[in-house]
Amino acid sequence: MPDETNRQWILSERPTGEPSMEHFTLHENAIPEPGPKEVLVRTLYMSVDPYMRGRMRDAASYADPWETGDPMRARVVGEVIESNYGGLEPGNLVTGNLYWAEYATSNGVDLERIDTGEAPASTALHVLGMPGLTAYIGTVEVGHVKPGDTVVVSGAAGAVGSVAGQIARIAGCRVVGIVGSDEKAAWLTGELGLDATINYQSADNLSAAVAEACPRGVDLYFENVGGEVSDAVLDHLTDYSRVAVCGKISLYNLAPDDERMTGPRRLYQRTRTRVEGFIVSDYDHLAESATKRLARWISEDDIRYRETITDGIEAAPEAFLGLFEGENIGKQLVKVD
Numbered sequence: 001m002p003d004e005t006n007r008q009w010i011l012s013e014r015p016t017g018e019p020s021m022e023h024f025t026l027h028e029n030a031i032p033e034p035g036p037k038e039v040l041v042r043t044l045y046m047s048v049d050p051y052m053r054g055r056m057r058d059a060a061s062y063a064d065p066w067e068t069g070d071p072m073r074a075r076v077v078g079e080v081i082e083s084n085y086g087g088l089e090p091g092n093l094v095t096g097n098l099y100w101a102e103y104a105t106s107n108g109v110d111l112e113r114i115d116t117g118e119a120p121a122s123t124a125l126h127v128l129g130m131p132g133l134t135a136y137i138g139t140v141e142v143g144h145v146k147p148g149d150t151v152v153v154s155g156a157a158g159a160v161g162s163v164a165g166q167i168a169r170i171a172g173c174r175v176v177g178i179v180g181s182d183e184k185a186a187w188l189t190g191e192l193g194l195d196a197t198i199n200y201q202s203a204d205n206l207s208a209a210v211a212e213a214c215p216r217g218v219d220l221y222f223e224n225v226g227g228e229v230s231d232a233v234l235d236h237l238t239d240y241s242r243v244a245v246c247g248k249i250s251l252y253n254l255a256p257d258d259e260r261m262t263g264p265r266r267l268y269q270r271t272r273t274r275v276e277g278f279i280v281s282d283y284d285h286l287a288e289s290a291t292k293r294l295a296r297w298i299s300e301d302d303i304r305y306r307e308t309i310t311d312g313i314e315a316a317p318e319a320f321l322g323l324f325e326g327e328n329i330g331k332q333l334v335k336v337d
Contacts, residue, residue: 006031007313008101011066014056017254018324023056024072024317032105037085039108041078041094043101043336046313047125048074048320049159053252072100075130076336077114077121088113095124100316102336117295126159126331127305128294134280135163135222136290138244139171142278143220147172150214152233155224156197157184159331160246163294164222165194166303173220176213178229180326187329191304206232220244226251227260234266237273245277249324306330 005028012025034040052074055066066072076099080092085108088094096111098104114124126132138160139145151168155161156177165188168175176196177188185197196213203209210218210232217238223230226248237243254260267273283290297303308328310319316334323332 004031004102005029006101006103008099009072009313009316011056011068011070011072013068014058019053019056019321021317021321026314031103034082034084034105037108038105039080039085039088039094039111040082040103040105041076041096041098041111042081042103043076043078043098043313044093045077045122045125046074046100046316046334046336047076047129048316048323048332048334049131050247050249050252050323052320053324059256073097074100075125076104077124078104083108085109093121095129100313102313117299119295119298122307122333123298123305125333126307127163127298127303128291130280131159131331132163132294133283133287133290134246135160135167136294137278137280137283137286138222138246139164139167139220140290141283141286142276143222143242143244145171145173145220149173149219150176150216150238151220151222152176152178152210152214152218153222153224154178154229154233155247155249156188156194157181157329158224159328161222161224162188162192162305162330163303164246166192166297168220168222169193169195170297170302174214176210178225178233184326184329187306200229200232207235210236217241222246223248225249231266237267239272241273243273243275245275252324308332309335311335 008027010025015023077095080088088108093114094111114121116123151173153161153165156165157179165175165177175194177194178198179185180201188194188197198209218236219241221233221243223245224247227250313336319334
């Protein structure tokens with residue numbers, strides 16, 4: 001047993017509007033001991049994701065809300081330190097839904113051994129984990145991407161958007177990424193091979209920018225942002241177009257009665273458009289085959305990725321809050337050890 005203490009973040013109060021550091025409290029306590037059929041895991045990397053903002057609300061959603069005073073949860077990559085579970089041994093690298101913490105115990109059944117091939121273990125939290133699967137499901141299963149499509153991805157430099165754009169490129173599409181900085185735009189076209197980008201922060205007229213980048217209209221829109229960005233894209237949907245609604249990060253900090261929380265008002269001309277929201281866990285039966293395809297694309301250099309890494313468990317809230325300011329390129333991770 002390590003002789004250190006365990007630092008762990010608690011949701012101290014529910015935010016109304018944009019969260020800040022005052023909503024989080026760092027507790028220090030003893031390292032937990034694993035019970036029967038449990039393992040003790042030392043966190044190596046922790047994921048922070050936009051969906052976590054919804055779990056801070058006291059409202060019904062696809063994921064149960066966190067209670068104030070309770071530890072905050074996250075997908076992590078960690079090392080087994082002690083094991084009372086026959087399927088895992090000390091030294092094994094695992095991934096699972098644990099906590100914003102340096103150490104945690106878990107039922108061994110709820111953990112997965114990591115097999116990322118030649119890729120780093122941290123990729124189990126993004127391109128070979130939930131974000132990569134989300135990108136795959138949204139483009140292939142929900143978006144029905146096909147050669148010749150014009151595909152627009154908002155939040156295109158994030159963990160999900162960057163993979164979705166590359167999958168569409170592999171499928172033979174014209175791919176346009178919407179981002180918030182010139183640095184992100186240069187990464188998408190220069191390294192990831194997207195055809196065009198739009199910087200929504202500097203565009204004088206966002207709808208006109210979409211029209212210029214998509215002269216034949218938009219066949220598939222991979223939605224990550226919502227708000228004015230989505231309005232601009234929806235103006236240019238083609239007949240029989242598809243909208244795969246993954247997230248709407250621009251709206252996550254708004255109150256439900258905020259006047260900006262409006263419906264899909266730009267769809268009045270497109271009665272044939274199919275709009276579908278999705279949750280990646282509904283497609284668990286496809287996870288193994290999809291992960292194999294993603295791994296092959298990575299090994300063949302068809303999909304590239306980037307990690308934005310923040311060091312130390314103490315910096316976890318800052319890493320999370322930075323998501324809403326667009327500070328990350330690729331996957332935002334916290335390196336705990």
